[in-house]
Amino acid sequence: MRSFPPLPNVRGSRASDDLLAGHLWLLELIDGTGLRFGMDASGLLRFGDPETTYADPEAVPVALRPAVRRVRERFDREALRDAVADPESVVFFGVATHHRGTDYDWDRLPSFLGTDVWIGRATGQEAESGAESREGSFRPPDAAAAIFEGVGLDPVNAVEREVNARDFDPEGYAIPGSAWRDGPAAGVVVRNKRGGRGRILADERATGTSEDAPDFDDPEAIAETYATEDRFERVVADLDRRGAAATVDAVADRVVESIARETPVRFGAGGGSADPGRVRAAVTERARVALADR
Structure with a gap:
């Protein structure tokens, strides 16, 4: 299963030249664990986190199981088969939302939010038009969002769309409020349609609740x-x-x-x-x- 794309910090002159060019999409950075999955010929979904793939559903970490269940219950397999010539070449990437320091409104926040789609071969429409299979690629953010919605899953929310890169200053950018909590987002993901991407982290974020934590070994x-x-x-x-x-x-x-x-x-x-x-x-x-x- 294809690995997650790198997401470097764009502040401190670390933004690559191919990122801050053209028009940018700013997406909310969700504090959670990366979850990726693909579908085999039988329709079986196989999952992995950033480091591991899981052959057995029981091996999925407990905190990620709500996200896995949501994907399994909602994913439209026929929609994927209709959309691409080779469904097995598609890898979906997203975030399994769970507590990692940021307190969200858990009842509202979906347990899985989609961020990226990798398609390894030509789409169904491209195949019908006679286009040759091409090297795989990550889809642009607007296309990825449409693909997630088309297969019944929620894409990560956009903060701003089509921002001219010439008007965007990563150093002076103020992290906006989160769509999923009463407070700032954990950061934003900066993307363009040519594949460039990076992140801007909030300087401060929520670090838990005010309640007393129990003995985690008891x-x-x-x-x-x-x-x-x-x-x-x-x-x-x-x-x-x-x-x-x-x-x-x-x-x-x-x-x-x-x-x-x-x-x-x-x-x-x-x-x-x-x-x-x-x-x-x-x-x-x-x-x-x-x-x-x-």
Whole structure:
């Protein structure tokens, strides 16, 4: 699966000459983890983060699972097959949105936002017109946004479109407010239609909530702090909307994913990380109580 394109900082005279030319698109930089995926001939979607690809869905980190599920539920496979001659040559890139220091309005922010589309061969229309297959390329930002919408996914939001590069000063640029929180964006991605790209980071951004963080190695403390009645209610309501059964196991799984996505708790191997299985066991006991009271 093709790697993420580099995204250098454009401040401090580090902007390449091929970026600050022509007309620019400024996109909100979303604080999360990169998620990429492609579709094989059978329609199976395969996922990866910036460093790893996952053959087994169970291997996907807990914080990224809501994004993977959203893509699987919404992705229009037939739309992709109709749009390109070789769907297997297409790689989609985006952000799995989860807490990495910036507090978003998690109920509004999609768990996946698309940023880039790589197409390795000619599109269906190009193939019909007799165009030869060409070397693959990333699509321009406006085309990428249209492609994501065409397959049923949300593209990252544009802050400004078609800004003349001659009028753009990266050093003096003021980071705008985020579309997904009450506060500034984590930064902006600067792109042009010839493939140039870079980023401008906010000098300061939110670094968590005011609530006391639990001992991240103690699953009972994590469950007590974050497996709240409100979180259980939101998970059950979401399962109901989807027509899925709100069983103890299903609710416990979604609550753990919600904690991984929306809170400072980090799951995984290594010091200072919570064990997903132990946290799920602690959450399961609370899920039984919550569902028994319904």
